Structure formats: C-alpha cells, structure tokens
Amino acid sequence: MKKGMALIITLIMLTNFLTGCWSKRELNELAIASAIGIDKSGDGYQVTVEVINPSEISAEKGTGQRSPVVIFSATGKTVFEALRRITLESPRRVYLSHIRVVVLGEELARDGIAKIIDFLSRDSEFRIDFYILAAKNTKAESVLKVLTQLEKIPANKIAQGLEISEKSWSSTHAVKLDELTNDFTSDGKNPVLTGITLSGNADTGMTLENLKSSKLSSIQRIGNLAVFKKDRLVGWLSEEESLGYNYVMGNVKSTITTVECPGGGKLSVEVLRTKSNIKGKIENGKPKAKVELSMEGNIGESECDLDLTKPENIRQIEDALEEVVKEKKKLAIGKAQNLGSDIFGFGETIRRENPKAWKELKEKWNEEFERLSVDVSVDAKIRRTGTITNSPEQTKSKK
Amino acid sequence: MSYKKLSYKKKQPNSNQKNEVIKSSGNSLTQDLKENLERIQETLGNSSDIVVREFYAGKYGQMHIGIVYVDGLIDKNIVQRFILEALMLNLREAELDSTVFLQENELQVLKKAVLPAGEVKEIVDFNELFLHLLSGDTIVIINGVSRGMAIGTKGWTDRGIEEPGSESVVRGPRDGFTETLRTNTALLRRRIRDPNFWIETRRLGRRTKTDVSIAYIKGVASDRVVQEVHRRLDSIDIDAVLESGYIEEFVQDAPYSLFPTIYNTERPDKVVSAILEGRVAILVDGTPFVLLVPVVFIQFFQASEDYYHRFDISTLIRLxxxxxxxxxxxxxxxxxxxxxxxxxxxxxxxxxxxxxxxxxxxxxxxxxxxxxxxxxxxxxxxxxxxxxxxxxxxxxxxxxxxxxxxxxxxxxxxxxxxxxxxxxxxxxxxxxxxxxxxxxxxxxxxxxxxxxxxxxxxxxxxxxxxxxxxxxxxxxxxYMSPMAPLIMQDQKDAMVRLPRFGVFKRPNFIRGNDAVRGRNPGNRK
Structure with a gap:
C-alpha cells in the first residue's frame, strides 16, 4: 500500500518536468509596458507602447545615458493586431499588466472609442487599474514619448499627476476602465475622460537633452474634461466647467474657490468637503432634476476688507461662495446641454426614480436633456480662517 | 556515587534475552573458584581491561575469594574501600563463629554482615555474571560456593551536565541531558517528586544491551499509549542501539513521511513538561537525546521558553x-x-x-x-x-x-x-x-x-x-490535533498560549484520566 502510494506520488512529481515550465515568462524576456497610446491611422489604428527600460530605472544600475523608456509603435487593422506587430520592432514581448495609463488620440476619440473598450476589457493581461485619458489637440503618441523629470517614467508622471490634481484641484476626473464601460453602456449617462495636452514640441521633448534643463521645454499637461456622447468625443469643458462638473458629481475632494468679497477684494476658500445629492423626477410629464450640494471650507487667503472675526461677515462670504459655485455648476450643465450629452447621469437618476416613465423617455433622452430644467442649490459653510483671522494689512490700516 | 538498582519490569519475555551471545553448556557457576575465574577470562578473550584479583580472607585465611571487574567502568574508590578493604582487613577481625555464621553460608555472611556496599545482588549463572560485569559491577566469587555476588560499583568518566548545544534558551534552566542514563533519570526525578512518576527500564540490542527507560506519570499518561510504547519496543530486534535515533526509526508511525512523528530533545525541562502533559519519554543510555511520544504538529513550534516568558510575548513569538x-x-x-x-x-x-x-x-x-x-x-x-x-x-x-x-x-x-x-x-x-x-x-x-x-x-x-x-x-x-480534529478547549495552548491561570486542564488529546492540573485563580468560582 505504502509503496504503491510512494510510487504514485513519485510519478506525479515526475510529470512536473514534462510540462517544460508551461507558459513561463522570465522577467528579462518581458518588455514591461507602462502606457499605451492609441491613434487613428487610416482605417485602422496606430498603437504606441511605452516600454520601461528597467536597468535605467533602477537606482543602482542607471547610467543616465539612455532613455528610461522606449517607444514602440505599429499600425494595424485592429488594436490587437497592431500590438502584436510591435514585435517586429521590440526584442521582447510587450507585457501589458503594468500599464498605468491608456491615452486615446483626439481624432480617434471623435471617431468613437467603443472598439477600444472592447479590446481593453477582453484582453486578460490587463489589470483594470489604469487610467484612461484623451489627448487634446495632439496624438497619443506625442504625449507618451515626451520624457519627464522627477518621475522617470512618463506614464507614472501622468498617472500620479492625475491622482494628485484630482485630489487637490479637482478639475480632473481619473477614469478607470470599469467606470468608462459603465457610463458607456448606461442609457442615462455619458462618459467623460480627462484630457491631456502637450505644451512644447514632442520631438524635442523625447530627447534626454530636454531633461537637462530645469524648466522643461515640453511637458504633458493634464487638462480639462472631454465630453463624450455615446462613445464619441463631442467637445471639451473649460477649467471652470470641469470644476462645475465635479461639483455636481460630488467628486470634489479639495479645491480652491475664489470669491469676490462683499466689500471689494478677493478671497480664496480652500474647499475641504463636498457632498452632492442629485435628484430626478417627473413633474407634469416633464423630467426635472435637482442638484443639492453641501460643502465646507476654510479661508485660505484674504485680500478683502471684511472683519473676519465677525460671524455675520463670514456668513456673507458663505453666501458669495454659494453663488460662485452655483454659477460654476450652471456653466457646466449649460455646456453639457449645448453639447447634448448627459454626462451627469440625470437620466440614470430619473430611471431609478421612475422606471416606467424612463422607458418612454429613454428614446428621446438626448433632446429632453437639452431642455431639462435643473435646480441647483448650494449650502456652503466656512469652518476656520486659518492660523490668523484678519490679514496683517487690514490690522495695520486699522491702527 | 551510589546507584539504585534498576527495576526490571518484564511484561513479556524479551526476545533478545533468549538469544544470549554466550552459549556454553552448564551456564551456572561451579563451586570451584579457579574454574569460574578461568572461564570468565577465557570467555572475555583475556581482554586487558578485565581485572581479576584472588586472595585469602578471614582470620585464618580460610576463605578463598576472587573478585572481577572491568577497569574503567568501575569506581576504584568504591572497590578499594568497600570491597577490598572490607574483605581483606575487616573480615580478619570479624568473629566468624557467631550464630549468624553457623546458620548461613559464607556468601550470605559476606552479603549480610561484611560488605558495606548498597547494591548487592546474588547471581547464579554466567549470563547474569557477564551482564553485571560488563555493566560496571564488581563480581565477588567464593571458593566452594556455586553462586556469586554482583556489587554495584558503576563509575566511569562522564561528561558533566552542560547547557544543551542544540537548544539554547534565554530564560530557563540551563542543564541538559548527558550520555549517562542514570544521570538523565536523576535529572527528571529531581523535577518530579511524585510516586506515580515511573521509570521502567529494559535492555535493547543483542550485543550492546543498551538500557532503555520509559518514563511517565501513571494516571497522567494514557495507559493505551504506555502499552503501545511497550509493544513497539518489544518488537525491536537489532544488535546495537547507539543513539535514540535507532529506536526512533523503529517505533515512529510514519517512517516514510517527511514530517517527524517523534520529538527529541536534550532539555530535561522540556521532557518534564511533556510528561506532565501526559506524554511518555523514552530515554536511551549513551545519548543525551530523549524521545517524546505522542507528538503533534504544533508541538514543534512550541519552545520551552514559551512557558517561562509572559504569555502575550510567547503568543506573539509562537505566531x-x-x-x-x-x-x-x-x-x-x-x-x-x-x-x-x-x-x-x-x-x-x-x-x-x-x-x-x-x-x-x-x-x-x-x-x-x-x-x-x-x-x-x-x-x-x-x-x-x-x-x-x-x-x-x-x-x-x-x-x-x-x-x-x-x-x-x-x-x-x-x-x-x-x-x-x-x-x-x-x-x-x-x-x-x-x-x-x-x-x-x-x-x-x-x-x-x-x-x-x-x-x-x-x-x-x-x-x-x-x-x-x-x-x-x-x-x-x-498529528494535527487540536486543529484537526478541532478541540476547542485545547486551543488555549496551541497556536497561542493563554496565561497559565486560564489553562488548567491537560491537553485532551494526549492525557490519561487525570485531567486537572490544579485549582488556580482562573478555575475558582
């Protein structure tokens, strides 16, 4: 019995060697991609892959003589085909699990991104934690090939920059694949993507020479939101409008909002917390939406003459703040209505509220949205005034 | 140095006792001293470490006595003071015509009245004689008596009690077992002063005749396990037991498994605590490594130090x-x-x-x-x-x-x-x-x-x-108890160690009838 078992176990162990390390990939046979850029090229696509050069990245071995990333690019009828064609240029197989960003060229975005979403969600190699951005006024390839400082890998610079600006400036919105897919498949909501532009020349930016100066001559700048209608890019929001969009969606984690003081002068409020509540309903057969926002903030900078020690003055600032934010939100909603794309998901809210009515509304929702009356209200609270109350200038003039 | 007599408990006839190495017709001693001594020397091949001493004792030198011992295995001091002096000097002054002398033969007189040694045993045949002689006893034979005496004079150079090299601790006793069985049993006895702490000894190995002791507390150890240990030891038939590993290989449950099913240690405190949990220790003469059975998987992750440090520290270290x-x-x-x-x-x-x-x-x-x-x-x-x-x-x-x-x-x-x-x-x-x-x-x-x-x-x-x-x-x-089967009560001292006042029962999966370790604050209601 025991001998039989031992024999069986030995045989099982021996079969291990027959597999020949099935689907094994040694690390130094992989080209670890950090970003993919997809552009339109004729009927098909041009796929640009930014591959990390590990020995340049590592602290110990890096010589600083070579570029930390290598750009490979190929065209094909489909994205997948183009990706595999890259092996004609690359010595190693492109490995996609570690990509941080996917950049879609503007031309492609205007043409429709549905087919890209299919590839990104179908391929098993992707982790779905990368950000998707739309290139504004430029090709995705140009964005990716510009080298960066501080973060050696451009894709990391873009991804981290996106995270930081989303957290502390809030005019951007980091979109991952699942959110994009959800918005795209929903009838009552259209997707947005954060845009990325290039300031300066891509061809000078891709050289190491560019990195030698303290002020980079070309640099990627994360920009404003791109509005999509279904899967097609239809327009761009301005910075104000992007902020307004995030206020409506309750995405604002922290930002700076400047208001005109009642007594003249400007004052900046650091927004600390926002909570947005979107409501939709059918009233007299007409859809209506309501956006309620409550926010808290501290005074971060003051140039005005108001005496900030007085609560009634603070209340005045709160009122001013409410007006400013309300204005931003209206701006964003107005722009979206102009573009005819419900990026806020008002339709989705109405569907949840009244599914029966939504069934009829669904077909003509885009037109309905353009005429939708949206009630915007803001409740702002100033909590603290920073480490001082009145500005030194003010204190001095009072004396 | 005095040694207590080993207590032999033979439940079944030991198989190797049947096959004695010395096979000769007429195994019992004869009345002729010369013949006996010659036979001893002849059997042992006149080995140079065998010392034979013949002399005449008594007031008139009427007793012809021979003593035999193995040089190096005996304590010369004991032989000199308590045997030679007693027989050659004291016997000369003794009144041998007393009533005692008339009633008993010479051997009995020596045993009862003359020899001041603690450990004396009468022997009748050569098998016994050689066993005692080669274990370090001194043999006394008198001319005219077909019996001999084995006097306990064991005493050889011994490695002292040192800190075990393979298991050192920061806190805890620093003594370790030695190569001498008697020292090892003494180390255990010193820690458990309980009459129920039993040490049963047997001999294993056809040629080495190594003493192997089984130590446990009657009632605390499960009778089933003790019987099983006896049964497995009985079935061993080899010519040499040089280390406890020899026995381990024979008695372990799964000899082909990569995982050890027997614990071995050099630390007396470990053995004692295991015995108190209801385990059985197997001590082998000639090695400081003591075997413990039965053993479970988690035991290999519990150090004796766990029980000397605070329970929280021990628990974290165990994890x-x-x-x-x-x-x-x-x-x-x-x-x-x-x-x-x-x-x-x-x-x-x-x-x-x-x-x-x-x-x-x-x-x-x-x-x-x-x-x-x-x-x-x-x-x-x-x-x-x-x-x-x-x-x-x-x-x-x-x-x-x-x-x-x-x-x-x-x-x-x-x-x-x-x-x-x-x-x-x-x-x-x-x-x-x-x-x-x-x-x-x-x-x-x-x-x-x-x-x-x-x-x-x-x-x-x-x-x-x-x-x-x-x-x-x-x-x-x-092997995986108390995890599989899961015994909730014994989780108190498995992966973690609860404070001692919370653990008042012996592990369920090992112990015999006596489960309670004591009444302590945690137990008191």
Missing part, C-alpha cells in the same frame, strides 16, 4: 514561528512563481526593480533559485562537519560566494540573495531541528512545483501537504 515556517517553506518558490508566471501580482515599481536586477542574469529564475539554495545547503552542511579551526575561513568564503561575488559576476540577482537569506534565517527559527529538516526538503519540492506550475503548483503542493499532515498520527493521536 512568528508559524509565519517563519511558511516563509522558510515558500519564499523561494513564491518568488519564482511570481517572477516567472504572475508578474501582474508584483507592484509595478518592485517589478521594475527586480527586472533591472535580473537584466543580464543568464539563468531562469528557477535555476537561479535552485543554484543558490543548493549552495547554501552545501555551506550549511560543510559548516557542521568543519574542524573548528577552518570554520571561519569557510564562512568568509561562503558569504563571498553566496553574496557579493555571485551578484557581481552576474550569475544571480541580488533579490535572489535576499530570498535565500530570508529563507535560511526563517528556517533556523524552528525550535525543533527535525521539523526544520523537513522544511528544508519540502522547500525544494515546492520550488520544483512553482517553477513548473507557478502559484497553481504551490497551492496544489500545499493541499497535498495538509492532506498528508491530517492523515498522520503519532501513537494513536492525530
């Missing part, structure tokens, strides 16, 4: 040991699996850093890992066998070969050096050497699994390992 068990077992295989199959699992920055290190390394990660692991095993084995004088030289060379030089030469990546070092160090955390050995071997199996199937292989291996562990048992006790 650390379990962690190290898995580290030592799986780190190289996990590294290989992650870097060759599951690169998506590694955080990007770490992956890039590992990839940078692996640039230019000519071997696949699996070969690299095997290379490093094997060279470490070589170094380790060499380290044990090395003469002390060259030890430091080898360790320098080893550190260079395994570390700096291998990395510089581009043969291995620095990450692999870290992996091997972590594994090696974690391996030494195990308080039991034999469990550490099983981990060493299993590590290579897992490495092969990982390099062929990746994480899938590791998980398969782990499942197989757990199944195997759950199937093992030691002297009737499931």
């Amino acid at each position: 650390l040991r379990f962690m190290c068990f898995f580290l030592a077992l799986l780190v190289p295989s996990f590294y290989v699996a992650a870097t060759t199959f599951h690169q998506e699992m590694i955080p990007t920055t770490l992956l890039v850093s590992i990839a940078a290190q692996r640039e230019g390394v000519p071997f696949p990660a699996a070969v690299e890992a095997l290379l490093m692991e094997i060279s470490f095993e070589i170094l380790r084995e060499a380290g044990i066998r090395l003469p002390r004088a060259v030890g430091s030289a080898i360790s320098i060379v080893g550190a260079l070969v395994l570390g700096e030089a291998a990395v510089r030469a581009g043969i291995v990546s620095p990450a692999m050096v870290i992996v091997v070092s972590v594994t090696a160090i974690s391996n030494f955390v195990s308080p039991a050497f034999n469990m550490a050995m099983s981990i060493r071997i299993l590590r290579f199996l897992f490495l092969i699994l990982a390099s062929t199937f990746g994480l899938f292989g590791i998980v398969l291996g782990l499942i197989a390992m757990v199944l195997h562990l759950c199937g093992l048992s030691s002297f009737g006790v499931p």
